[in-house]
Amino acid sequence: MKCFKIFLYIVVALLWLLPASCTQDQICLSNQHAVQTGFYSGRSSVDKDTMLQNSSVFGVHPQRDSIYATETFQTMFLPLSFDQDTTIFVIDNNSLRDTLWFSHSKEMAYISRECGFTFNFTIDSVWFTRVFVDSVAIDVKEVNYSENFENVKIYIY
Template sequence: MKKLVSLLLLFTFGLSSCEKDDICDANTPTTPRVVITFYKDIDPTTPSSVINMTVKGQDEENPIIFNEAATDSTQYYVNTSKVSIPLRTDSDTTTYEFTYNASSTSRNTDILTFRYTRENIYVSRACGFKTNFTLAPTGSVVRTDNDGSNWILNITVLNRNIVSEDETHINIVY
């Protein structure tokens, strides 16, 4: 009987030394995306929704999916005044093609290159690392015309430090 009690006590103490499962909480901050707000040139103080805009990475086959519920090409269109797009964590530059009115034959594409530095931050064993970005002091967002006419008229960097998605980092007037 003493052996059985000793064995149970030993087993109980052994289990109490086990660590709980490491699960990354969904509310844990992860690598933030750059937040861009759009304004029309006729009223650059009021955010204005873009029309069927797509955002495609330089070497990517398909644009970013903004509408996961759609099953056709409309999954790539965004019709809001604010978008959040990811920056590359393995490079100090990210280049995107921003296409305005992508569903039309009158579409217009401008290429934006974002230049930044990266800081990898350890979050936890379960979540791993996240990367914060700091946009370059000058030339942080460079526009290149892809088709002969710019639809993006002005780019203003509001916050160079990209550490959360709670605020706008860049304003674009079109």
């Protein structure tokens, strides 16, 4: 009986210490290389959030990838290319299409032994067509792993 109590104490102590051994670095995050964008009214004198309804977004280069499909959204997470220095997206807003070109540089960054390496990006510039997009402003140029900043503001008509 005494051995059972000792065994039970050891098991409880190990279970209690197990969560403490995990660190924040061991949690590998998704969207670690995504430009975070928000939509704003181009007709307002102050930044006023707005939404796109029934809209789709897809990447163009190097291949056509659907990012959002017929959704309503106020913000977007757009993954940048690891291979190219320009990433292109098309926003389809109720059959009106605008194209965004992100020119960016990248630098490899070590995250942890569990998560490995990723790229941190710097947005150099953004070009866009003007069908329903009025203007684009880069708010935070750096797109870093695990940071939650709105990088780009997209003003729409």
